[in-house]
Amino acid sequence: MAALLVPSLLTSCSLDDKSGLGWFFGVILQLSEGMWASLVLFVLTLLFSMPLGLLVCFARRSRFKVVELIAKFYISIMRGTPLMLQLLVVYFGPYFVFKVALSTEYRFYAAIIGFALNYAAYFAEIYRSGIEAVPKGQYEAAHVLGYTKAQTFMKIVFPQMVRHILPPVTNEVITLVKDTSLAFAIAFVEMFTLAKQISATESTIMPLFVAGLFYYIFNLVVSYAMGLLEKKMNYYS
Amino acid sequence: MKLLEINNIKKSFDDLEVLKDISISVEEGEVVSILGPSGSGKSTLLRCATLLETMDAGTMKYCGEDAVTEVNGRSVYASKQDLKRIINYFGLVFQNFNLFPHYTVLKNVIDAPIHTQKREKGEVEEEAKALLEQMGIGDKLDYYPCQLSGGQQQRVAIARALAMNPKILFFDEPTSALDPELTGEILKVLRDLASKRMTMVIVTHEIDFARGVSDRVIFMDEGYIVEQGRPEDVIDNPKNDRVRAFLNKLSQ
Numbered sequence A: 001m002a003a004l005l006v007p008s009l010l011t012s013c014s015l016d017d018k019s020g021l022g023w024f025f026g027v028i029l030q031l032s033e034g035m036w037a038s039l040v041l042f043v044l045t046l047l048f049s050m051p052l053g054l055l056v057c058f059a060r061r062s063r064f065k066v067v068e069l070i071a072k073f074y075i076s077i078m079r080g081t082p083l084m085l086q087l088l089v090v091y092f093g094p095y096f097v098f099k100v101a102l103s104t105e106y107r108f109y110a111a112i113i114g115f116a117l118n119y120a121a122y123f124a125e126i127y128r129s130g131i132e133a134v135p136k137g138q139y140e141a142a143h144v145l146g147y148t149k150a151q152t153f154m155k156i157v158f159p160q161m162v163r164h165i166l167p168p169v170t171n172e173v174i175t176l177v178k179d180t181s182l183a184f185a186i187a188f189v190e191m192f193t194l195a196k197q198i199s200a201t202e203s204t205i206m207p208l209f210v211a212g213l214f215y216y217i218f219n220l221v222v223s224y225a226m227g228l229l230e231k232k233m234n235y236y237s
Numbered sequence B: 001m002k003l004l005e006i007n008n009i010k011k012s013f014d015d016l017e018v019l020k021d022i023s024i025s026v027e028e029g030e031v032v033s034i035l036g037p038s039g040s041g042k043s044t045l046l047r048c049a050t051l052l053e054t055m056d057a058g059t060m061k062y063c064g065e066d067a068v069t070e071v072n073g074r075s076v077y078a079s080k081q082d083l084k085r086i087i088n089y090f091g092l093v094f095q096n097f098n099l100f101p102h103y104t105v106l107k108n109v110i111d112a113p114i115h116t117q118k119r120e121k122g123e124v125e126e127e128a129k130a131l132l133e134q135m136g137i138g139d140k141l142d143y144y145p146c147q148l149s150g151g152q153q154q155r156v157a158i159a160r161a162l163a164m165n166p167k168i169l170f171f172d173e174p175t176s177a178l179d180p181e182l183t184g185e186i187l188k189v190l191r192d193l194a195s196k197r198m199t200m201v202i203v204t205h206e207i208d209f210a211r212g213v214s215d216r217v218i219f220m221d222e223g224y225i226v227e228q229g230r231p232e233d234v235i236d237n238p239k240n241d242r243v244r245a246f247l248n249k250l251s252q
Helices: A002-017 A021-060 A065-080 A083-098 A104-132 A137-143 A149-184 A193-200 A208-234 B042-049 B080-089 B105-115 B121-134 B150-164 B181-193 B207-213 B243-249
Strands: B002-013 B016-027 B031-035 B057-062 B065-072 B072-078 B088-091 B168-172 B198-205 B217-219 B223-227
Touching: A002 B072, A021 A065, A021 A104, A021 A149, A021 A193, A065 A208, A065 B150, A083 A104, A083 A149, A104 A149, A137 A149, A137 B198, A149 A193, A149 B105, A193 A208, A208 B121, B002 B042, B016 B042, B016 B198, B016 B223, B031 B042, B042 B168, B042 B198, B065 B080, B065 B207, B080 B105, B088 B150, B088 B198, B105 B121, B105 B243, B181 B198, B181 B207, B207 B243, B217 B243, B223 B243
Parallel strands: B031 B198, B031 B217, B057 B072, B088 B168, B168 B198
Antiparallel strands: B002 B016, B002 B057, B057 B065, B065 B072, B217 B223
């Protein structure tokens, strides 16, 4: 009898607690590991996709038709198929193609690789728009002044491109914050995966709200930082 | 000494023949104005001379050095290395200035001499400041181009071109983007340069200015030079009907 009562007591206890502040912070504590994982995924994705995007952009603008076509194809695949599917392919691909056993650490790498490859395609197109927004006269002035092609890009075009692309890049970065939740598809334990688990085991929607709050605050910080950067780049015009 | 020598240049854009057969040479210290209606090929000629456009046929020499030679009736350009040297013989001032918006006035002027001509920074900076002072914008060194009027921007652009110490300076309608008052500012700068015997080739629609400042006037129409000579001959007593009609329209 007592043995039957104790669990029911416990449940009623925890049910009561669910409205309490202590329980709320308990959930946050449980989620914090996931928050960290999301943050790492976010930072590493940007770190790899932004330079990779520049390479893809160069390829896309190459005067060699073959290189241009490859870049176009890459971009169209990356933009034309779901990111979740791409994550699955990157994660399970090695197993199905090479019969390599999947390690748990690979999940982490697969997530980074999948995100970086996907976001590089979007960044490449954003960079391209930024480069093409630099007037032809800038290249002509640079040419007459004897700048080499590399100097023209580094000194004249790139700084102006950066200014042009900040608003669309902000958009993309904000999307990435939320897209990190897609990593649950390959059972990569990030914030959203944990929130869903806790929500299911504790049968409450609260952790999902906490997750939502996390993404929202994360993005407030991102928008604020990008806003500062935009202001800083606005020193001319 | 002939600074520039262009012979029988031809240039087409697709099916449109813009330069049909033009030869022009410029002596050291000479000021040459190029007049003519829109679409006559003036700007294209200037762009070919400054290597912004490649010519189809014809030859070009700067200071006696071959920039473009001709093989079997087609233009052949000198090696990259030679062109890199030749590009230092001339400067170009654009119609819409084309200043670098992210650089200050001073940096616009000194960056190329330092990084493309590998000259010493202190020396270039002194020279640039003197040039900007001479242009009447010595107090605007730290301004960005967007903070300046059109006339001031064009003066920065002229200083930028002069800082490279070119032997010959081209102007592509330098006042067309400016209102009459600012136009006067720029024309005054050009007159000053002319009085210092700077070799200049100026594409312009300012007839009075051309008459006052040029040693020689070239009138172009439909890809040909239709008349050239002293300004008092070409502008005041044109022999060609087309020139007369154009000048009449301008003076109305």
